[in-house]
Amino acid sequence: MSMSVTFTINRAPRTIELDDPRVTLLDLLRERLDLVGTKKGCDRGQCGACTILLNGRRVNACLALALSHDGAEILTIEGLAEGDALHPVQAAFIEHDALQCGFCTPGQVMSAVGLIEEGEAGLDPERVREGMSGNLCRCGAYRGITEAVLAATRAMGATTEEDAA
Amino acid sequence: MNRFEYVRPRTIAEAVSAAALPGSAYLAAGTNLLDLMKIGVARPARLVDLNHLPGLDAVEHRPDGSVRIGAAVRNAALAADPAFARRFPAVAEALLSGASAQLRNAATAGGNILQRTRCAYFADPDSACNRREPGSGCDARGGENRLHAVLGWSEACIATHPSDFCVPLVALDAVVEIEGPGGAREVPLRDFHRLPGTAPERESALAPGELVVALRLPPGADRFAAHARYVKLRERTSYAFAVVSAAAGLRLEAGRIVEARLALGGVAARPWRAEAAERSLAGAAPDADSFRRAAEIALADARPSGENGFKIELARRIAARALALAAAGTPARLPALPASPFASAPSGGLHG
């Protein structure tokens, strides 16, 4: 059985023939489309390393069946920067040393982009920490991650003063 | 993961028809089912994909005061529905205390109530588990069982239901709307999950091929909105299943409790409604003594199923805490750490 699925991946339309219904979005990206920036840390929705934006929302790509999301719009870490210009979240991660080994970093960055888009956390550090708790970092870069998300939120002007805690 | 047949119905009728074949499983977000398939616990021959069905993803606030939550409504979307969160704050708090933001963006309302136990022996195909493989035994007995059930368990199974969402829902008399080969029907959520008894493999009231299409909160379920909380004890601050949780709703008039709702999570194979405790609160003063008494009543039948005796006293305390927090009033905005003890303690001390 082969099924044809269509996605918009990093703003480009892609039609893909899938010969196996079991392929997850994560394995589709990594093993079949060479979009290996999205990482597999647990493959069970327990670490967040595979976080992508699916139709604008952050999700774990490992627990999404590719066939199921036919027609979806997908943004991965590879599609975040505009050419050489880093996304404000990416720049803030570097500035605040919000990474060590870097393996969880693509997922952290995509999760942060999703979090800021959701607009619930604003500039409240505790809400940022809670909102980023679906992304494990074994190196322990959490302080930098929280600072980076707050800095990027400010830089993106995605909040108003009254959101500040 | 086994190879399966993939079916993408366009209507509910098509879905029900497709799922009538043995070995079928409905696929919603897949946050639980795909995980179970990856670890070999679920091996469906056919996946009936619900993701392209129209009409299942709406939250309808109906004129009669009821609310209908389409089965495909995402956990995050429901919690973010301003009217829903205002009318059912404990449900929103429970939703936001569950899993992670990523999982809440994917997981559906229907999938949430149908999620399987987190019992490690259920999740390990090499262990004996009557729930997964009837008659094989229960390796959780005598195993790593400090988080297992203290209410409603049987010799055959000591697993718990892991949902946060279901706990306030069952307290608010939610109803499950079902479509199936035999047509449409509905089941109160409190009767939806089955206690294990001698047949723990029969986890819910669903017959084979039946599909949860919606959850409904009845008219007036929002009358607890001013005094409704969810409290969840976890082994880390976030992104963990409940050791024990409680949802409480109160209606207060003239300094007395007129009506109370209380349910517990993480203690049994179903979200545990504590009706006798609720009755004890009717007419009582909203104080620590009343809440403690209600908590004692709620756990009156509890007994350890393993190295988990502590959960009984813990559940009493969480029940009393949820009631105390509810009495203090629903906060205008959910705390930064939803349902966490570290966000929800009322000012002025905890001993009322």
Next chain:
Amino acid sequence: MAEVISMRHGSSAGQPITRRDGPLKVTGAARYAADNHPPGLLHAVLATSAIGRGRVTSLDEAAARAHPGVVAVMTPANRPALAMDPDDKSVPFSFRMDLLQDQRVRYAGQPVAVVIAETLEAATEGAALLAPRYEAEPAEVSLDEGEAFVPPIVGAGAPAELRHGDAEAGLAAAANRIEATYETPTQFHNAMEPHGVVAAWDGDALSLDMPTQGFALTVMCLAALFGIPAEGIHIRSPFLGGGFGSKLLTGPQVLGILAARLVGRPVKLVLRRGQMYGPVTHRAPTRQVLRLGAAPDGGLTALHHHVRTATSRFDDFIEPSGGVSHTLYAAPAIRTTHEAVRLDTGTPGFMRAPGEASGSIALESAMDEMALACSMDPLAFRLRNYAEVEPVSGKPFSSKALRECYAQGAARFGWAGRPLAPRTMRDAQGMLVGWGVGTATFPAHLFQAAARAAIRRDGSGLVEAGAHDMGQGAWTAFTQIAAESLGLDVERVEFRSGTSDLPDAGIAGGSAHTATLGGAIRDAGLKAVARLAELATEDPRSPLFGAGNVGVVARDGRLLRRDDEGRGESFAEILARAGLAEVEAKGSAAPDPAAAEAYASHAHGAVFAEVKVDPELGQVRATRIVGAFAAGRIINPRLVRSQYDGGMIWGVSCALHERAAIDRRSGRVMNADLAEYHLPVNADVPSLEAILVEERDPHVNALGIKGVGEIAITGTAGAVANAVWHATGVRARRFPIAVEDLLLDPAAP
């Protein structure tokens, strides 16, 4: 040769520059091992044992082979031959491996077969279809089981028993005595990147993408195993997705290499997360008995630290938990003893601060208990027992700024005024608040490394060494050291690293990579500059001609007369005139036995922790951690702060979160995932602050570096545990502290 000094100003060592690999990592462009896809790649998946001890009696190979896409099933029957028995330990520093040498099962989670397929999906299902059958024997997996023995060595070679003075006499004479037993659990490294390999053979040449903390060790091991020349083995490991000791030695990835040999095509093998709880080593459980005696004034009279731990049935690694008691507190009598039992588990190994982490939480808890027995503030008690020289050896410390750590940490934390009695502080919400302190310590190791440095015709620098970046910031820190030694800005230095064909950079372990390889890079850089200086000072056409006696200075790509910095010329000018493409030099670093003989060298720190505990529900949160650390010279404060942060989080985790739940009947880890094996999440550590206390160490090594990667676990774990006691009055001695330990009597004040 001219005397050359490379000046710190004008270079960037010591500066908090951002990670040079940051842009690659935040854009997803950094390639980790499993991100590689050579043409013709097949996927391999392990099948692992469900029993803890026994034999595999059958595998349903037919079912696996029949699965569409499956190419081969590798079992003991068809596994390609190895030149060396995987149970042979003749390669230095190696551990016995499970490479399908027979049907025997020695622990749950042991690889028993490998399925190779065209797709990952097919390989995964093929492995599941093997459905092994076993002849099981009873497995022993608890510290209570088995007969204890005294191992010949602990850790990487320390004695199992050490006596300094007469501990029994000291205890007998003490006015205050405590004896307490502390338990630490089995822990797994759980680097976010699972172990994996992409292996491709070309004849006897082997090309690998594989994370490793030690290129040379890995190459040596693989050459011996496969009987192939080391020169033919090429490993790329530019980035490790975390290692923490688990990627130091070659483990189950060898099965991926064997699979590639079997099928004659490139193979990718990545462990599933659940398989990260078996064959990749772990931190062994411990049960530690601390016996302390103190005089009425709080001076320790004796310290006995006894450790019971476990190793595997088939190999030895003994968690050296007693080591911290050798160096930290000035007891006149110190005794440490270790015993071990053999269990049906994988072999334990080096896990971030091996020995120090588990030992520190016990020692720091016991110190707190003794402080209480002496009615002393825990910080004052530690200062009372401050070790001016290393207690067991009597050697002076090469440097020790621990007093400053205590002072700066306490001031920043606000320790003063802490009530002695527990359960006396609450926050506005009624949460119990507790404050605890712990002393951090980690030995300053130095291993061996080599590097090559060159100054090129365009005046830029090139430094080469097979370093390992697992998150510490090797790409950045080594570039900074190279820049400093070459007298260049970091932007003018190219650092080539991350492959096995470069000079042997030693290992990334023991918190010694920066000191060791940094020393070799410095050596190479200074020599390269010296060669350049020779060219200039001996060339009559150079403005530096004849400056050999007064010396020259390398700065910003120029050599300058030291006595007249207005006279000099650029590196490029010197090379152009000499008609050379580059000058190059090799450098090395190795331990200095004389320094080790004369001095004891350790990094130190003081960690202050605040916890809040729900008085009724028992949930704990480590709300504020302040750690002040002195670790010699700091190459990059931004990166070092991150290392301390990470270590402190591991300490919090030891005290409050992580533990493998092992079924005593089957030996299986029942929480072999990341949902139930609780690593701390972001919300668990709302406030972390690391203070970098200045410390100059002229003796420890050429750069004065002590290492920062592991120390912060120590001290922190105990500080958190002590804070929990201070908050609640409950002295939990089994870690991690669980909710049931803290279900307090609500009637208590």
